[in-house]
Amino acid sequence: TLDMKFSSLVTLISVFSFVLAQEEWLNPSCPQICDCRMTEWVAPTPEVVTSWRKTEQCRNVKDVSIPDDAEVLNFDGSSRIKIPQLVQRMAELNNVVDLSLTSCNLSSLDSGWKSTSLLRLNLNENALTEVSESSIRGFPNLEELTIERNILKHIESSTFRNASNLKSLQLDSNLLDSLDWLNGTDGLNGLTKLFLGGNRLKYPILVNGTFSKLASLRDLVLDGMGIRRIKGGAFKGLELLETLDLDGNALQSIPSEALRFLPKLKFLNMNDNLIKQLGDKSFSEMRNLVSIELTNQPELRLVDDRSFFNLKSLERVLLFGNPMLSYIGKNAFVSCPELSLIDLHDTMIESLDKDVVDGLPSLVSIEMKGNPINCNCVMMWLKDWLVDQTARDKVVCASPPRYRLSRLVDVNDNDVTCAPTVQPTFPLRMVVPDTQQVVLNCRTFGIPQPKIVWFLSSGDIIRNQTEAQRHQMSLDGSGTLTILKPKSGDYACTAENNRGMASRKVSVQVLHSTTVKVIYTDKVEPISVFPSWEVESPEYNISLLEPQQTYK
Incomplete structure (x- = not known):
């Protein structure tokens, strides 16, 4: 057409003029x-x-x-x-x-x-x-x-x-070892991007009002700063912030209270932290969040119900590379209508309840490669859900033994059981001070839904909250046992239905000291260091170093 010829001529003249x-x-x-x-x-x-x-x-x-x-x-x-x-x-x-x-x-x-x-x-x-x-x-x-x-x-x-x-x-x-200068200046009120990654803070806590003078900020990068805690008002004033990068810090929980001050946040990166658990409304109904990254968390074991509740704009959740993650609650992604990708590859996920994906109309992909999949009847729904051939080839069974290394899509539906399994959502050993509550999250799979019972080393059985209270404990409907005044001994979670029974035990050792705060994982490694002393036994090998500054 004449318009296309004219447009091409204009483009040619522009290029020629630039060359000249x-x-x-x-x-x-x-x-x-x-x-x-x-x-x-x-x-x-x-x-x-x-x-x-x-x-x-x-x-x-x-x-x-x-x-x-x-x-x-x-x-x-x-x-x-x-x-x-x-x-x-x-x-x-x-x-x-x-x-x-x-x-x-x-x-x-x-x-x-x-x-x-x-x-x-x-x-x-x-x-x-x-x-x-x-x-x-x-x-x-x-x-x-x-x-x-x-x-x-x-x-x-x-x-x-x-x-x-x-x-x-x-x-x-x-x-730079401090961010005090940010709170004391009025000259950066037009700043939209601030990159501070790799500066190790002397006091690794983001205090209230740290960024209060940066009302125009859209992008904030705080990766690799050794941040251990973020106070509730640390992000107050950042109402326009869209991107927050907290990669490579030492956070042990989601700073839910602080995130409430970020109503426009779209992209959140919390990879490579020490997050232990995601629980009810971890992200405080942040309706503009598009992407959440929580990869490479060495201590994350559990993503519980309503962790990602009512996130209307959420499109992708990255949870891959978490070596201890073994359980996703069936209602973890309630009211996330735009969610299209859940990436769970290279975790310890054995089973995934079908309810996880029900109610997610936009979900296109669940990445499960590299997981120890238990190809029982709980997982049979995934065979039909995986349409893409490449994705189907990636989901490989680790159990039961007769299907080991077989693709999930090759498993015969009539040849699998629905016996209970207990997920490793709590460690095998724990060493704790007598001043600290112990929370043991027991999560199970099986059809029909298994009944959870806790057994104590004393021989006592805890089936409900009434029985738990007699032992100064608390038991909720999801199977979480909270020990208010811990005592040394073994605690076993048992799951049972009409197809069978399964159990997982944790050995708890209580240390009588008001200064010790040590939590052990399956590898029996101390997380914190406290006053110099040692305890050695065939089961435990503890070496605690000199006192360090603690923060509240």
Whole structure:
């Protein structure tokens, strides 16, 4: 058509014009040791703006002549460059919007820097120990500042007092041990992206109001900071936050109370933490959440009912690589109409109740590769649910013995049983102080639903809450036994139906000390360290080190 021909002509003319412009800028004043050309440039703003900029790239230079009309300067790797001369030349240029000085062996950011046109400054991989208010003041229109992999140790609250135009601040992998400076500055109220990963906090707790001055923040990255606890008001004021990265910390539970202050949150990454259990409404009905990542949790055993309750926008949940995860509650994903992916590969999941997927109209994929699947009648529904051939080939049986290494889809429905199984949702051994309650989550599979009974080493049997109270314990309807005043001994959860019986035992040793707080897993490894003393026996080998600071 005529319109298509005209459109093609316009495109051809645009390309030809760009080539001419590029060739024109390549000639006049570009130093021979540099590469000068037009490059595509993305502005450091929330709204992505792409344009073509005159770019000069010079590596490992000492003296360089910068063309007057240059817009993007890249001196990465130029450890010999003369910074005073560069500072003076920058003040004379009115078009430079982007300056990169990665790996230039900078030890300080001279207060003489000045550029009213600069929008982006990259100082990665240098030796900067501080950034002063006077040095930032020289870039009044700066929108993106990147100082990753330096040795920044401290930042004053006044440093960014005059940085109202700053949109992105990246300070990953430095030596910052405190975030107090964030709460003391009013200059970052326009910031939309903050990256602080890899800075190990001296006191690994996010306190109330830590980010209260950052009302415009959309993306917050706090990975690898050693965070152990997040107080309820730590995220107060971040009502526009959409992405939160808490990867690689030491959190033992979901900070549900703190997450309530993030109504717009879409993407949550909590991979590589120490989460032990997901329970009722762990995510506080966060209706804008699209993706939750909880992979590589070495202590996560249980995802209980209503863990992901009423998450109307949730599309994917990643739970793979959790070596102790053995149970997903049948009502774990209630009211998640958009959920399309549940990734459970490489966990200890043996069985998955059909009720888990019922009521999930958008669910397309359940990843189960690498799990010790028990191909009993509980899992037969999955044969029909798996439509994709690749997915069908991945689900391989670990039990019963006659079907070991067989594909689930090859199992004869009439040749499997519905006898009970007890999932390893509690450890085999525990060492605890006498001041700490012990919670044992017993979860079972079987058809019909098995009845749970607890046996004590004393010979007593606990079938219901009334019997539990006699022993200063509590038993709920899901099979969780809470021992209010623990005593040393064996506790066994037994599941029984008309097809058979199964049992799992835990040995609990109580240590009479008010200072000890030690929890053991199946590997019998201490989680915390306390005053120096030792206990040794054929079953336990405990070595506790010197006292460390504890946090409440």
